[in-house]
Amino acid sequence: MGEAPAFFEDDHLENFPNGTLFNTKVFETAINVGCNKIYAIGATEKESIGIRIFDKSTNEWVVPTVLGMIPKSSDGYSAILVDEDRILVVKRNTKSDDCFWFLEINTPFVKEQKTRLGTEVVAWSKAVIGEAKIPIVISGPSGVGKGTLIAKLMDEFPSTFGFSVSHTTRAPRINEHNGVHYHFTERGDMENDIKDGKFLEFAAVHGNLYGTSVEAVEVVTDDEKRCILDIDVQGARSVRASSLEAIFIFICPPSFDQLEKRLRARGTETEEQIQKRLRNAKAEIEQGNSPGLFDHILVNDNLETCYENLKELLGLSDGTKTNKILVPELVRMPLEHTVSKIGHKILIKSSATDEEKSDINMFVLDLSSIKSGAPGRTRGLNIYTEPSLNGVIGSKMGS
Numbered sequence: 001m002g003e004a005p006a007f008f009e010d011d012h013l014e015n016f017p018n019g020t021l022f023n024t025k026v027f028e029t030a031i032n033v034g035c036n037k038i039y040a041i042g043a044t045e046k047e048s049i050g051i052r053i054f055d056k057s058t059n060e061w062v063v064p065t066v067l068g069m070i071p072k073s074s075d076g077y078s079a080i081l082v083d084e085d086r087i088l089v090v091k092r093n094t095k096s097d098d099c100f101w102f103l104e105i106n107t108p109f110v111k112e113q114k115t116r117l118g119t120e121v122v123a124w125s126k127a128v129i130g131e132a133k134i135p136i137v138i139s140g141p142s143g144v145g146k147g148t149l150i151a152k153l154m155d156e157f158p159s160t161f162g163f164s165v166s167h168t169t170r171a172p173r174i175n176e177h178n179g180v181h182y183h184f185t186e187r188g189d190m191e192n193d194i195k196d197g198k199f200l201e202f203a204a205v206h207g208n209l210y211g212t213s214v215e216a217v218e219v220v221t222d223d224e225k226r227c228i229l230d231i232d233v234q235g236a237r238s239v240r241a242s243s244l245e246a247i248f249i250f251i252c253p254p255s256f257d258q259l260e261k262r263l264r265a266r267g268t269e270t271e272e273q274i275q276k277r278l279r280n281a282k283a284e285i286e287q288g289n290s291p292g293l294f295d296h297i298l299v300n301d302n303l304e305t306c307y308e309n310l311k312e313l314l315g316l317s318d319g320t321k322t323n324k325i326l327v328p329e330l331v332r333m334p335l336e337h338t339v340s341k342i343g344h345k346i347l348i349k350s351s352a353t354d355e356e357k358s359d360i361n362m363f364v365l366d367l368s369s370i371k372s373g374a375p376g377r378t379r380g381l382n383i384y385t386e387p388s389l390n391g392v393i394g395s396k397m398g399s
């Protein structure tokens with residue numbers, strides 16, 4: 001026998017204390033997390049959704065630091081605890097491209113930010129319906145040919161891949177354009193943005209600051225493309241530790257001499273800079289070959305061979321040049337609904353009156369293949385209707 005879903009109504013808030021900040025008319029839904037916390041969700045603050053946390057151990061309301069793009073307010077919200085790390089928030093009367101949001105309360109990213117900021121932290125992550133395209137992190141010492149390989153990939157598969165444009169404090173080279181190769185920036189500005197949590201990772205590399213902003217990855221994934229990050233080994237390590245799921249590839253030179261020749265032949269650095277990059281290359285090659293960090297190591301000896309190997313491991317060798325784009329069907333979540341959870345499935349059932357009912361009164365969200373994108377996006381959510389479940393909850397399915 002399957003477990004019968006217990007639909008909850010938003011008026012379960014009545015059980016919670018009515019502090020000055022807490023008002024059941026303002027905060028529409030609240031979720032108990034563990035023994036000590038209640039997350040109240042739904043106050044409209046500057047046209048976006050507000051959050052308060054009630055700490056049962058101190059009997060106090062806490063205003064958390066809220067990271068990520070905050071969802072715009074809607075006609076109402078319902079919410080359900082998905083696991084100990086996140087709450088799914090459903091915006092009422094909103095289309096499916098904007099109505100499902102995860103409030104991350106205890107993900108590794110949020111935990112890290114709590115430690116860093118010393119405050120309660122939550123992070124919003126928009127749930128994106130459809131296939132999750134896992135980003136690719138490419139690392140390797142300066143001059144090994146990362147940029148050359150990425151350029152070939154982007155040339156051959158322009159609709160499949162998008163480049164994550166990093167920020168850097170180094171000066172542009174001839175032929176480098178702001179916003180295309182890098183966002184060239186002042187150190188002070190970049191440091192402020194890092195403090196504000198705008199960067200997925202950053203590192204001091206060869207005497208300059210480099211970093212991948214959350215937005216740089218979002219821009220690519222929102223364009224339905226697979227994101228490629230060209231970052232150093234320290235950056236790869238940070239991404240590994242972040243909530244961004246990715247494939248990590250290390251590009252190795254055939255020899256140190258070859259690496260030096262390539263760097264010199266490129267002619268973009270001064271002798272002093274070349275020496276610095278070569279010194280750093282030794283440590284990078286060592287770390288790149290150490291177990292656990294990279295999923296694949298490719299030696300870039302002959303460029304064409306290395307490129308073919310790269311395509312092979314990305315599953316692109318069969319000659320397929322088009323990228324399947326899943327276009328999510330836009331459906332509107334009913335204004336009145338209840339939410340419940342069975343395993344990886346979230347059931348959203350319309351509780352509208354007979355006259356208001358549309359053709360579909362039951363939606364199923366399948367969370368089994370969700371993948372964290374950049375902080376700010378959770379991909380791989382599937383939505384469908386499932387008539388067989390109607391019997392279980394005893395509702396009528398529209399014809």
Ligand SMILES: Nc1ncnc2c1ncn2[C@@H]1O[C@H](COP(=O)(O)OP(=O)(O)OP(=O)(O)O)[C@@H](O)[C@H]1O
Nearest residue numbers: 141142143144145146147148262266300301302303
């Ligand atoms: N397999 C190869 N054989 C010979 N030369 C190569 C090969 N791959 C790349 N190169 C050349 O080596 C030089 C460095 O390549 P590239 O700029 O792509 O390196 P990179 O790893 O992106 O460096 P950086 O990290 O400094 O940006 C370029 O002039 C490029 O044309």
Ligand SMILES: Nc1nc2c(ncn2[C@@H]2O[C@H](COP(=O)(O)O)[C@@H](O)[C@H]2O)c(=O)[nH]1
Nearest residue numbers: 142166202203205210211212230231232235
């Ligand atoms: N950690 C990061 N490293 C980055 C980023 N963007 C580039 N890089 C790495 O810096 C070096 C030098 O690059 P160059 O363009 O000055 O030659 C190279 O190893 C890149 O991979 C980033 O956003 N984060």
